[in-house]
Amino acid sequence: MGETNMKRIGTQHWSVIKSLIPPTAELVVMPKPHDQPAVIVADLDGDNHQEIACVYRNQGEMYVMIAKQDENRWHPIGNFKGQGYTVSELLAAPIVNAQMNSLLIGWQRGGAWSNIDILQWTANGFMHMLQQETRASRVEVEDMPGVNGMDGNAELALWLHDSGKAFQVEVYRWDAGNLVIADDVYPYYFQKMVAYYESVLEESDAARENLLRWKKELDAAKRKS
Incomplete structure (x- = not known):
């Protein structure tokens, strides 16, 4: 994976995530080589403030949630049903717009491949940018x-x-x-x-x-x- 615009996860972010996802949900842990929870902190709407994005599993289904902080309150600004059984990639990078990060997710559906999903903030909220199936076993973004x-x-x-x-x-x-x-x-x-x-x-x-x-x-x- 190449350079992306993300920062380290702090204790406060875990508390926010726990308060916003369903009580029956669990965070997805990405398989190797990542081997870490599917959580990133990055500016995803171009306002120079960091949002939290995470992938969780609830009652057998996959979801991605994006949360934003307004003053001292965090609230979801996007919550989408995902695909597959885990995620191989979760990163932020200026893919669609040089001035704004996109959120790239690799929804793992096969043993050796994932379906790539790109979420982009727009005037109508987050939109799925890829309309066709886009498969990859590994992604490098740069x-x-x-x-x-x-x-x-x-x-x-x-x-x-x-x-x-x-x-x-x-x-x-x-x-x-x-x-x-x-x-x-x-x-x-x-x-x-x-x-x-x-x-x-x-x-x-x-x-x-x-x-x-x-x-x-x-x-x-x-x-x-």
Whole structure:
């Protein structure tokens, strides 16, 4: 996971969460490598004040709750039913708008993949931005340098498990209301791909094939730019 705009969880945040989720609910603990409760504190509505976002399980169903503090009172400003049986990702980053964080959630539905959900604050409250299923086994979020350098918006590298230690990897950015392939950052992200695949090349034919595919896509991106 790349750089995101989040801060550490304090004791007061746990008290707030406990007071706002149902008494029968329990916080979801994200599996490894996170191995921690699905809670973050970040500015999610662009007002320079921190909100709390958490994922909890209640009566067998998954939910995400976002709470805001007005003066000394915390109250929910978003509470949505989720998917799957746990969460693999919970992070805040400026994906849709360079001036405001989005909330990205990985709802784990399969043994090796999650469905990515992006919540964005709007004039009508939080909205689900992705209308189509977007699968990933691993997510890296970072403002990646393209042809004109960094632009303040975070790109998403979505790793989808293929076989063994091999992954299909695509890098996206938000544009015109959807996630689109970010060809111009492939030369930058390719170096991370090389580092990973060099460590597993001898163990996996699929890894070797995926690295060759990425090299072809990198050459195509360079020609386009």
